Amino acid sequence: MALFITDQCINCDVCEPECPNDAIYQGEEIFEIEASKCTECVGHFKEQQCVVICPVDCIFVDPGHTETAQQLQEKYSVLTGNAFDPALEKAESI
Ligand code: SF4
Numbered sequence: 266m267a268l269f270i271t272d273q274c275i276n277c278d279v280c281e282p283e284c285p286n287d288a289i290y291q292g293e294e295i296f297e298i299e300a301s302k303c304t305e306c307v308g309h310f311k312e313q314q315c316v317v318i319c320p321v322d323c324i325f326v327d328p329g330h331t332e333t334a335q336q337l338q339e340k341y342s343v344l345t346g347n348a349f350d351p352a353l354e355k356a357e358s359i
């Protein structure tokens with residue numbers, strides 16, 4: 266699933282630069298996630314970087330954008346042009 270940001274967001278802007286897919290942007294009132302670009306960090310990191318760094322824990326999986334692990338891997342390949350390789354996913358968090 267892609268992730269989404271709730272209205273608990275305090276607009277601190279620490280998540281946006283950490284997203285490997287440039288999926289996070291400043292919306293009209295709070296930061297938002299472009300679902301078509303969010304792979305849950307699959308292909309890049311083992312942990313969802315925005316979730317790890319958010320100080321108020323306001324980022325959750327979006328039940329409106331359900332995707333399987335395989336679909337997320339394919340999404341990664343389409344976005345990056347690289348074949349998915351679990352060995353390349355960085356284990357360490359921010
Ligand atoms: S889970 Fe990863 S890819 Fe999705 S918005 Fe957060 S940092 Fe970006």
Ligand code: SF4
Nearest residue numbers: 274275277278280319
């Ligand atoms: S880290 Fe959390 S509180 Fe800060 S801008 Fe991102 S979603 Fe909002």
